[in-house]
Amino acid sequence: MARSATTSDVFNAIGDRCRRDILITLGAGEHDVTALVERLRSAQPQISQPLVSKHLKVLREVDLVRCRHTGKRRFYRVNAEALRPVHVFTARFEQMWNERLDRLDDVLLGMQEHAEHPAGTHSPDTNTANESGAS
Amino acid sequence: MARSATTSDVFNAIGDRCRRDILITLGAGEHDVTALVERLRSAQPQISQPLVSKHLKVLREVDLVRCRHTGKRRFYRVNAEALRPVHVFTARFEQMWNERLDRLDDVLLGMQEHAEHPAGTHSPDTNTANESGAS
DNA sequence: TGAACATATTCTAATATCGGTATATGATGC
DNA sequence: GCATCATATACCGATATTAGAATATGTTCA
Numbered sequence: 001m002a003r004s005a006t007t008s009d010v011f012n013a014i015g016d017r018c019r020r021d022i023l024i025t026l027g028a029g030e031h032d033v034t035a036l037v038e039r040l041r042s043a044q045p046q047i048s049q050p051l052v053s054k055h056l057k058v059l060r061e062v063d064l065v066r067c068r069h070t071g072k073r074r075f076y077r078v079n080a081e082a083l084r085p086v087h088v089f090t091a092r093f094e095q096m097w098n099e100r101l102d103r104l105d106d107v108l109l110g111m112q113e114h115a116e117h118p119a120g121t122h123s124p125d126t127n128t129a130n131e132s133g134a135s
Numbered sequence: 136m137a138r139s140a141t142t143s144d145v146f147n148a149i150g151d152r153c154r155r156d157i158l159i160t161l162g163a164g165e166h167d168v169t170a171l172v173e174r175l176r177s178a179q180p181q182i183s184q185p186l187v188s189k190h191l192k193v194l195r196e197v198d199l200v201r202c203r204h205t206g207k208r209r210f211y212r213v214n215a216e217a218l219r220p221v222h223v224f225t226a227r228f229e230q231m232w233n234e235r236l237d238r239l240d241d242v243l244l245g246m247q248e249h250a251e252h253p254a255g256t257h258s259p260d261t262n263t264a265n266e267s268g269a270s
Numbered sequence: 271t272g273a274a275c276a277t278a279t280t281c282t283a284a285t286a287t288c289g290g291t292a293t294a295t296g297a298t299g300c
Numbered sequence: 301g302c303a304t305c306a307t308a309t310a311c312c313g314a315t316a317t318t319a320g321a322a323t324a325t326g327t328t329c330a
Contacts, residue, residue, distance in 0.1 A: 006185065015150035016288085020224065027227060033307060051255060051289060053308050072297045072306045080228035087229055090222045093215035151318085168277060184307060190280055207276045207327040 010085055013062045018047070019055045023078055032073040042056060145220055153179070154190045158213055161200060167208040217264045 014020055014114060018040075025031065025039050032120070037049050059065040063082045068075045149155055153175075160166065160174050172187050191211060194200040198217045203210045 009150075009152075011152075011155070012150045014224070015147045017142075017144075017146075018288090020146070027231065034305095048290070049307075050291080054288085057308080071259065074307065076230065078228060080231040083225050083228050086221065087150070090159070090218050092159070093213060093218050094222055096162065098214040099220075100315080111211045118259060154319095169275095183320070184277075185279080185321080189318085192278080217275065 008061050009095075010062045010064060011089075012021075013058055014083075014086065015066055015080045016055070016058075018044070018051070019059055022055055022059065023064065026076055026078045027080075030077045032075050033040055036076065043087065138269055142197055145217055146218060146224075148193055148199055149218075149221065151190070151193075153182070153186070154194055157187065157190055157194065158199065161213045165203070165210045165212045169208075171211065182224045195233050 014023070021040060022036065022042060027035060031039065033049065033052060037047065037052050040047050040052065056065060056067075060067065063079055065076050066079050068077070149158070152237075154177060156175055157171065166174065166185060168184065170192070172182065172184050175182050187250065191200060195202065196215060198214055200211050201214050203212070
């Protein structure tokens with residue numbers, strides 16, 4: 001078979017650079033499409049309005065943006081809460097990297113102590129014993 | 136023209152469900168490929184070893200996983216720091232949703248104070264310094 | 271050396287996705 | 301109604317990406 005479904009998924013939606021730029025721009029406050037296109041052009045001079053509208057559609061479909069719609073203009077804004085799944089996902093690992101820094105501290109402290117009480121240690125550097133953690 | 140470059144980009148790497156599952160599984164601790172495939176199968180019974188290896192390659196290329204390689208086995212683990220760009224990106228918006236909650240708190244506090252001493256003008260210390268790791 | 275195992279790569283086909291251009295929809299004002 | 305502005309959609313071509321099957325690479329052990 002082929003590619004599995006990816007759209008209508010927040011993770012995929014933010015996978016695109018252009019859409020991230022849109023979100024960042026809208027993060028500064030509501031914009032209508034014309035204003036949004038104009039601001040995006042400062043980074044990507046040749047971006048087109050239809051393209052932006054298409055990206056907005058994707059973002060809308062995953063509820064990352066919402067639009068208020070007065071007269072002929074449509075004002076888009078970010079719905080930050082839709083990013084929560086991403087945040088939750090990364091948070092799990094953020095904890096890991098903090099733990100590693102803590103462990104690094106431990107190592108450094110250990111080295112310090114070693115420097116004071118030196119002992120012959122041979123280090124088989126590729127074959128360190130590993131703790132496989134949970135099953 | 137066509138699609139813009141997406142691969143070799145952490146955001147894209149986590150856009151795939153299967154790769155996220157791999158990361159979550161590896162988050163519990165180092166696994167060799169066989170063990171990883173086996174655990175993934177509990178969620179996706181028909182997943183194949185070659186497919187997992189291919190996803191691991193993508194993850195490796197963006198440095199989201201690293202592998203230690205002893206004998207015929209390769210032990211993969213998560214390199215959580217590679218997720219930082221994603222975390223930074225979401226953090227910006229997380230702040231937005233917290234601000235909204237904070238503002239709600241302020242409103243509620245304001246109402247409370249108003250109830251106690253109606254003329255009170257307190258310094259609104261809403262701008263607490265946020266730690267958000269250095270780049 | 272060769273069998274058995276663990277993992278990676280190559281090849282292929284299906285399809286999703288992006289960007290461009292042209293056009294459609296919808297609202298406003300004359 | 302008609303012109304105009306603001307935005308969305310349809311269509312197209314190019315390419316990326318995924319999954320599957322077969323195969324290659326590399327390691328250990330007999």
